Amino acid sequence: xxxxxxxxxxxxxxxxxxxxxxxxxxxxxxxxxxxxxxxxxxxxxxxxxxxxxxxxxxxxxxxxxxxxxxxxxxxxxxxxxxxxxxxxxxxxxxxxxxxxxxxx
Amino acid sequence: xxxxxxxxxxxxxxxxxxxxxxxxxxxxxxxxxxxxxxxxxxxxxxxxxxxxxxxxxxxxxxxxxxxxxxxxxxxxxxxxxxxxxxxxxxxxxxxxxxxxxxxxxxxxxxxxxxxxxxxxxxxxxxxxxxxxxxxxxxxxxxxxxxxxxxxxxxxxxxxxxxxxxxxxxxxxxxxxxxxxxxxxxx
Numbered sequence: 001x002x003x004x005x006x007x008x009x010x011x012x013x014x015x016x017x018x019x020x021x022x023x024x025x026x027x028x029x030x031x032x033x034x035x036x037x038x039x040x041x042x043x044x045x046x047x048x049x050x051x052x053x054x055x056x057x058x059x060x061x062x063x064x065x066x067x068x069x070x071x072x073x074x075x076x077x078x079x080x081x082x083x084x085x086x087x088x089x090x091x092x093x094x095x096x097x098x099x100x101x102x103x104x
Numbered sequence: 105x106x107x108x109x110x111x112x113x114x115x116x117x118x119x120x121x122x123x124x125x126x127x128x129x130x131x132x133x134x135x136x137x138x139x140x141x142x143x144x145x146x147x148x149x150x151x152x153x154x155x156x157x158x159x160x161x162x163x164x165x166x167x168x169x170x171x172x173x174x175x176x177x178x179x180x181x182x183x184x185x186x187x188x189x190x191x192x193x194x195x196x197x198x199x200x201x202x203x204x205x206x207x208x209x210x211x212x213x214x215x216x217x218x219x220x221x222x223x224x225x226x227x228x229x230x231x232x233x234x235x236x237x238x239x240x241x242x243x244x245x246x247x248x249x250x251x252x253x254x255x256x257x258x259x260x261x262x263x264x265x266x267x268x269x270x271x272x273x274x275x276x277x278x279x280x281x282x283x284x285x286x287x288x289x290x
Contacts, residue, residue, distance in 0.1 A: 023153045023165070034171035037146065051145075056155060067156060068149040 004035045006087040009080040012049075012070075016077045019054070040070060050075030053056040123256075129162040136169050139177035141184035146176060179237070 009092045011029035012020055026036050043049040056064040072080065087093045111117065133154055140147040150169060157165045 021153065021156065022149065023156050030170070031164070034175060037172060037176060053122045053148075055153075056152070064155045065148060067150040067152040068145065 001087060001090075003093060004031045006027070006069070006083065006093050008039050009083050009087075012072055013077070013080050013084060016072050018070050019052075021067055022071055042078060044070075046076075046079075048073060048079055050070055056065060064092065073093055125159055125165050129166040132168050133169060136177070139173045139181055139248075141181050144177075145170075146180070146181055186284040194244070 007029040008025060008031055011025050014028070022036065022040070025031075025040075026033055029036065031039075031087070040049065044051060050073055051068055051070050053066040054069050055066050133150065137150045138148075144243045150159075151173070154162070
């Protein structure tokens with residue numbers, strides 16, 4: 001359980017049923033891309049996340065490349081909820097940063 | 105004061121801003137994305153996310169992708185090369201030729217390294233510019249005049265490198281690799 005993993009979990013659990021994008025997750029969790037994507041990849045492999053592609057709306061003629069989104073599965077929501085509960089009891093992690101995720 | 109205004113309105117600064125916040129992030133990102141093997145989801149994801157990043161934050165975001173490309177892209181590329189080589193060897197064995205031939209040196213592996221080094225050099229060059237060394241604006245212009253040719257040269261290396269990389273990887277590895285696998289089951 002690393003701080004980056006906990007922060008990503010909190011960012012995901014802030015909106016458990018919504019779609020999350022890499023850049024937004026990186027900003028919300030305060031985790032750099034180099035740490036974020038291995039965590040997301042691991043969660044995808046574990047079945048905690050599912051991914052998909054969303055076309056970006058553009059006003060121009062050429063369409064922008066689609067964005068990959070991540071969505072929590074039921075198993076993922078349960079696992080990340082447990083992870084956040086454990087993290088909130090651990091003094092190494094900042095409790096205030098976990099509040100949005102713990103509120104779910 | 106007038107020297108500072110002169111420096112701020114110089115064409116060097118204009119070109120510098122145009123490169124750093126306009127052209128360069130996209131070029132560097134495409135070169136970095138080319139490190140990932142063709143068909144890798146991260147390659148498309150990286151390019152897709154780029155549009156969502158505000159223009160002001162793009163240089164820093166692209167700089168962060170150097171780490172992503174180095175620690176995710178290169179291993180993925182090496183893995184894809186290994187798979188492609190294994191497929192080629194298996195195909196040659198089935199065809200009954202090249203049984204005792206030594207494996208060819210994977211030249212393609214060098215190119216992502218060159219691209220990475222060039223990207224690092226570009227960002228290191230940009231980071232090393234001192235915004236106001238001394239009090240005169242001429243120093244600013246002097247630093248920029250050194251940076252702009254460096255950036256342009258790096259850009260050229262990146263473009264040529266990405267083109268060579270695309271040309272070298274497409275025939276053997278990705279474009280025909282999955283098709284060969286598919287034909288085994290036909």
